[in-house]
Amino acid sequence: MTTAFAPEERRILGSVSGAHFVSHVHILALPPLFPLLRDSMGVTFLELGFALTLFNIVSACTQAPMGFLVDRVGPRRALVSGLLLGGFAFAMAGIGGSYAWLLAAMALAGLANAVYHPADYAILGSSIQEAHVGRAFSLHTFAGYAGSAVAPALMLGAASLGGVGFALVLAGLLGPLAALPLLREALAERSQPARAKPAPGAPRLLNAAVMTLLAFFVLIALSNSSIQGFAVSAWNAAHGTSLTAGNIALTAWLAMSAAGVLVGGYVADRTKRHGLVAAAGLGCAALLFLVAGSIAWSPLPLLLVMGLSGFLSGMIMPSRDMLVRAAAPPGQAGAVFGVVSTGFNIGGMAGPLACGWLLDHGQPQMVFIAAASCLGLAVASALWQETRRVRRVSLAAAE
Structure with missing residues (x-):
């Protein structure tokens, strides 16, 4: 088994991961600037929050259709278009300088954001050798983490040098640069011949496996x-944990998630039992959530x-991404990734509302119980996918 990426694979992986990096910078470009935007535009934090909500709503509503478009026009063309549109949106927000321009820009940026996951995964899944796909997916995901980590310092640093408008225009220029x-x-x-339409299309795509993976992503x-x-x-309300200790523990969770992604790429390339890997990892993580929320830990054990x-x-x-790839019918990888990635938006919008309600009603420990319960249901989904894979292999061997 070849263990190293070929030069062409490295080039493709670098360009697609660069696009994913930019997409995460764009997702987090506004929040660090909120205090400055409030003063410069004369708006409230609620109005600025609505701009982010608009971004997420547009992205959630268009991600699945964008997946179909990726399969029709080609993932590279779609990805370049998304990068250029996202860049234009942030440059427009910086030059326009008003709240109305900001809302229009966030709607366009949400549309651009809907392109990235279906296009990225379609390119990687078709361009990287089977022995390397897991690692390619892990490096792609890690690039997104890196973009999220860089965004606050980049935006605040740019704003300190040239103002809010300059910072937004700079964020916009990253799009064409990555394209x-x-x-x-x-x-x-x-220049290639028109792609053949999958037949019969939607009935093949919206099958039990894909819809289960959508639920898996939501959970x-x-x-x-x-x-x-x-x-x-929740830690502070339930156990009096200091905000400093809680934030350090949360930072450890985020940082180690990024490290785990890199290790997970090697794991995914060394097994076909991706459902078992996902179930084992999520099951243990769920138990650790329960442990973290049920006891008044001192800072080091909590970390x-x-x-x-x-x-x-x-x-x-x-391994999660490999499950999606395996469920995609031929020629429909972009559409499948577009559908299941909508789960990120659905869960991301519903989770904060539910947890805010729990805290407002004096149930902070239920935040951890609810989070663990969602992972428990995700474990069941992953095991169902693994059972389905084993059955499919057994039937193929019997023929």
């Missing part, structure tokens, strides 16, 4: 958004528990 390495392949896609997003947004407040939970949560991500 440059993809342009040659995008033009080559344009993981519900759990992760609950922990990321409300764990610190260790959450760090291990984050590592396990990150480790399953490449």
Whole structure:
């Protein structure tokens, strides 16, 4: 088995991961600037929050259709278009300088954001050798983590140098910059013969496996958004854990998730039992959530528990993506990734509302129980996928 990426694979992986990096910078470009935007535009934080809500609503509503478009026009052409549209949106927000321009820009940015997952995974799944796909998915995911980590410092640093408008325009310029390495392949896609339409299309796509994976993504997003947004407040309310200790533990969870993603790529390339990997990792992470929320830990044990939970949560991500790839009918990888990735938006919108309600009603420990319960249901989904795979292999061997 070849263990190293070929030069062409490295080039493709670098360009697609660069696009994913930019997409995460764009997702987190506004929040660090909220205090400055409030003063410069004369708006409230609620109005600024609505701009982010608009971004997520547009992205959630268009991600599945964008997946179908990716399969029709080609993933590279779609990805270049998304990068250029996202870049234009943020440049427009910076130049326009008003709240109305900001809302229009966030709607366009949400549309651009809907392109990334279906296009990225379609390119990687078709361009990387089978022995390397797991690692390719893990490096792609890690690039997104890196974009999220860089965004606050980048935006605040740019704003300190040239103001809010300059920072937004700079974020916009990242889109065309990331599109440059993809342009040659995008033009080559344009010259290829028209892609054949999958038949019969939607009935093949919206099968039990794909819909189960959509639920799987929703459950993981519900759990992760609950922990990321409300764990610190829940620890403080339930056990009097200081905000400093809680934030350190949450940071450990996020950092170790990123480390786990890299390790998970090697795991995914060394097994076909991706459902078992996902089930084992998520099951252990769920138990650790219960442990973290049920006891008044001192800072160091809490950091260790959450760090291990984050590592396990990150480790399953490449196997999660391999499950989606295996469920995609031929020629419909973009559409399938578009459909299941909608689960991120659904869970990301519902999780914070549910956890906020629990905290408002004096049930902080239920935040961890709810997060663990969602992962428990995700374990059942992963095991169903694994059972289905084993049955399919057995039937193929019997023929």
